[in-house]
Amino acid sequence: MAWNEPGGNGNNHDPWSGGGDNRGKRGGGNDQGPPxxxxxxxxxxxxxxxxxxGGKKKGGSGGGSGKGPxxxxxxxxxxxxxxxxxxxxxxMGFYTVDQQERGIVLRLGKYHDTVQPGLQWNPPLIDDVTKVNTTRIRSYDHRSLMLTEDENIVDVDMTVQYVVADPVMYILKIRDPSDSLAQSSESALRHVVGTSEMHGILTEGRDTLALQVQARLQRYMEDYSTGLQISKVNIKNAQAPRQVQDAFDDVIKAREDEQRVINEAQAYANGIIPEARGQAQRLMEESNAYREEVVAKATGEASRFTALLTEYTKAPEVTRERLYIDTLQDVLSRTGKVMVDVEGGNNMMYLPLDRLTEQQPLRDTSGRPVRLDENTLNQLAEQVLQEARQRAQTTSGLREGR
Incomplete structure (x- = not known):
């Protein structure tokens, strides 16, 4: 029968009673409560x-033998x-610092040391270690509306990239470095934009704007002892407010058209000015050549006249005859001529018909112009010959009468 069954709870069946010595009995040997x-x-x-x-000790006084062990x-x-x-x-004091991290150790709340990468140990509950990544490039985005120097509103969107250069300053010198960076970025950007014109910010001045903001923001970080190093400032977008974007697009387009027209005019000027200078230089060279030709010709004529004067002094009649022949040869060689032989003498009649027709066209009795073809010229020559013969006969009759 089990010890906890009715009638079976004697001294020999109770595992918690320790044999016949029932310590702490509750209600005699028939008690069935918990041990x-x-x-x-x-x-x-x-x-x-x-x-x-710590084994049991033998001997000693009767009361102390139970308490010593x-x-x-x-x-x-x-x-x-x-x-x-x-x-x-x-x-608990062992920890590992990564290669990109540095550990700041605070002993009882006071700065103690900067831990380098590797396996480290510091007494826990005494030292407090804060790990800071000093190589990871963090970024902060900022966008706001600002007033430029020429009193225009511009919407600038920029990104600031930075790293933790001094972990001690980053952890201990300032309460919230991220908030300080945000406020400093706002201040630096407003200061630079406020001293710039809108045209430069919207066009080719973005790179200069980013460099100026980066330099000013880095000075702020050093003055505030944040321990941050500004790596780069990127101006992602700079534009007019959305409410007036269309008007500014028209202005920018007009400026681009203006620049295009200026470039075209400059190109035309670059093409026409050298040509005009070349023509001017050609005229000057032609003028100089003409002057030298006239001077040389005059000098030659003067020398020829001096030589002719010497010959004329020696033989006036011969020289006069020679000059007359040379003059006729020079004149008649440059013009058309018609020679008419007059009967009854050795006189020759010269008719410059080509010169006459060039000066004034011939007309008949009705006033209509006459075309000088070969037949017309022959008829005209016959009329001239008849008129010459009549004059010759008249002249010879007068001579006989005398």
Whole structure:
């Protein structure tokens, strides 16, 4: 029969009674309640004391023989707890700092050291270690409406890239570095935009604007001891407000047209000015050549006249005849001529018909112009010959009458 069944709860069947010695009985040997917890803890302490060298002591006074082993067992147990706690505390102090990080050690709330990468140990609960990545490039985006120097509103969108250059300042010198960076970016951008014109910001002045903002923002970070290093400032977009964007697009287009017309005019000027200079230089060269020709011709004529004067002085008649022949040869060689032989003498009649027709066209009795073809010229020559013969006969009759 089991010990906890009715009628089977005697001394020999109770596992918690310890044999015939029923300690802490409640209602005699027939009590079926739960086991005594104090007795169970006492037995556990006795066993732990035996394991760690706190065995039972023999002899001594009758009352002290039961308390000595319990105190020794309790002291050994607490030593084990302390050793385990010390090992656990020491194990909590090991940590690893990555190659891209630096560790800031605060001992009892005060700065103690900066830990380099590798396996490190610091006493926990005494030292507080904060790891900071010093190589990762962080970014901050900012966009706002600003007033330019020429009193125009521009919408600027920029990105600030930065790294933590001094982790001690980044952690200890300022409460919120990110908020300081945001306010400093706003201030630097407004200062630079406020001293620039809108045309430069919207067109070719973005790079200059970014460099000026970066330099000013870096000075702010150094003055505020944030420990941040500004790597680059990018102006992603700069435009007029959306409400007036169409009007500004028209203005920009007009400026582009103006620049295009200026370039075309400059190209035309570059083409026409050298040509005009070349023509002017050609006229000057022709003028110089004409002057030299006239001077040389005049000099030659003067020398020829001097030579003719010398010959004329020696033989006036011969020289006069020679000059007359040369003059006729020069004149008649440059014009058309008709020679008419007059009967009854050795006189020749010269008719410059071509010159006459060039000066004034011939007309008949009705006033109509006459075309001088070969037949017309022959008829005209016959009329001239008849008129010449009549004059010759008249002249010869007058001579005979005398």
């Amino acid at each position: 005594d917890l104090d007795e169970a803890l006492r037995k556990l302490q006795d066993r732990l004391g035996g394991i760690f060298g 319990s105190k020794a067992a309790g002291g050994g147990f607490f030593v084990v707890i302390i050793v385990l706690a010390a090992l656990f505390w020491a194990g």
